Amino acid sequence: xxxxxxxxxxxxxxxxxTSLEQRQTQLQQELAxxxxxxxxxxxxxxDMPREPDANQSRDTSDREVRHAELLRDQQELQAVKAALQRxxxxxxxxxVSCGKNVAPERLQVSPAAARCIQCQTKAEAQP
Ligand SMILES: [Zn+2]
Numbered sequence: 001x002x003x004x005x006x007x008x009x010x011x012x013x014x015x016x017x018t019s020l021e022q023r024q025t026q027l028q029q030e031l032a033x034x035x036x037x038x039x040x041x042x043x044x045x046x047d048m049p050r051e052p053d054a055n056q057s058r059d060t061s062d063r064e065v066r067h068a069e070l071l072r073d074q075q076e077l078q079a080v081k082a083a084l085q086r087x088x089x090x091x092x093x094x095x096v097s098c099g100k101n102v103a104p105e106r107l108q109v110s111p112a113a114a115r116c117i118q119c120q121t122k123a124e125a126q127p
């Protein structure tokens with residue numbers, strides 16, 4: 001029996017699961033490294049005498065960039081975990097908003113995608 005073109009084959013699903021698992025490991029390592037670095041940094045600064053304000057703004061913006069990266073990694077990790085969860089319960093590949101199949105081409109580009117392109121566009125357009 002032939003399914004429509006917009007469903008994943010067994011092989012495609014397995015490949016996506018592998019790349020999701022790899023991405024999950026990678027993100028967890030990145031986050032652990034950042035956390036370790038932050039703890040290290042906190043220890044370093046504790047004993048240091050207070051610096052004049054000259055360097056502070058630079059430090060602050062560096063930290064903000066790092067914080068933004070950290071948040072992005074955390075969000076991606078959540079999306080990856082959710083996708084793996086959907087693989088387990090068998091709903092992977094279906095749009096979480098409208099329930100239609102997400103195009104396999106889209107999943108191959110972003111395996112953690114939870115929505116079809118229409119619903120994603122709509123979600124991003126919302127304020
Ligand atoms: Zn949808």
